[in-house]
Amino acid sequence: MSPINLAIVGVGKIVRDQHLPSIAKNPDFKLIATASRHGTVEGIQSFTTIDAMLDAVPAVDAVSLCMPPQYRYEAAHKALSAGKHVFLEKPPGATLSEVADLESLAASKGVSLFASWHSRYAAAVEATKSFLASTTIKSVHVIWKEDVRHWHPNQDWIWQAGGLGVFDPGINALSIVTHILPKAIFLTGATLEFPENRDAPIAADLHFKNADDLPVHAEFDWRQTGKQSWDILAETEAGHVQLTEGGSKLSINGELKFSAPEEEYPALYRRFAEIVKAGKSDVDLAPLRHVADAFMLGKRKFVDAFHD
Structure with a gap:
């Protein structure tokens, strides 16, 4: 089978760090x-708008x-309207409604739509x-804290x-939690901390449960310096579970059980190729739905202004 002719829209840091090597x-x-408005890739046809690219390069699949x-x-x-398969970086969109509309459009055009969740x-x-x-x-406890100035x-x-x-x-944490837990969870309460000069939160404290009243507590913070925390901890009848370093290491009762090099984006592109060949889409909105619920249900707390 011939390779899938691919185009990238938006050539920035994540593309250079992850997409290009994986492709x-x-x-x-x-x-x-x-x-891309500013970025280019050496040796590849470059355009400043997706319209110009689609018009000039009909071979894009x-x-x-x-x-x-x-x-x-x-x-x-x-x-999608031009009949192209689409890979959406995370989060797949700004709202649930627009992604649902894209999923419907992809189905009507007979092309694949992939809402990628790399941390899964x-x-x-x-x-x-x-x-x-x-x-x-x-119980489950999520600790996802990092330094926004670094990332x-x-x-x-x-x-x-x-x-x-x-x-x-x-x-990213929510994409993992929604994948590894046997039953769906839903938000019961949240506090979102907004810098007084910003329209988006710098920290969030979230509480969830499932139909069996399993408590899930998530702490997100962008003000952490030093060692970054990307950990999901679970207490089970079989002992203490630690999924650490963004999902790369699993320890049970303090003993390392699984660890392997990071291969998230190569796996994403393998999955994208798989669904394109199969003629189907992969659009799970659960992580984005939880974020929307947090903005809907969460209490807002204003904190000191943030400056880069």
């Missing part, structure tokens, strides 16, 4: 074009959309899911309405 190693894809979520719907709608493909996630399915879970320096869009603020990393 280069995957024989199912051939990068043939990019569209699929498009990876890597711009901020506030601008993703319009680009995705254009690509972290090395130890599947092993953790299997272990939790084999025992009774008593998102001078990125104003992330502080704007729709940019999600601390939920930009926090949704």
Whole structure:
């Protein structure tokens, strides 16, 4: 089968760090074009808009959309309308409604839509899911704290309405939790901390439960310096479970059970190729739904202004 001719829209840091190396190693894809206001890829046709790219390069089969979520719907709608398969960086959109509309459009056009959740493909996630399915879970505690100045320096869009603020990393934790727990959870209460000069939160404290009253507590914070915390802890009848370092290591009762090198984005592109070949879509909105619930149900607390 010939490679899938791929284009990237929005050539920024995540594209250079993750997408380009993953595409280069995957024989199912051939990068043939990019569209970005500022970024280009050496040796690849470059355009400043998706419209110009789609008009000039009809051979494009699929498009990876890597711009901020506030601008993703319009680009995705254009690509799907042109009969292109679409890979959506996380979060898949700024609202639930627009992603649902894109899913419907993809189905009507007979093309694939992929809402990618890269943290679900972290090395130890599947092993953790299997272990939790084999025992009774008593409680879950999520600690997802990092330094926004390190990971998102001078990125104003992330502080704007729709940019999600601390939920930009926090949704990664939610994507794992919604995948590894046997039953669905729902929000029961939340407190969101907003810098007085920003439209998106810098911290969030969330409480969930499932139909069996399993307590799930999540703490997200963008003010952590030093060692970063990306941990999901569970108390079970079989002992203490620690899924750490963003999902890359699993320990049970203090003993390391699983660890492997990070391969999240290569796995995403393998999955994208799989659904394109199968003629189906993969659009799970559970993580984004929890974020929307937090904004709907959460109490707002204003804190000191944030400056880069």
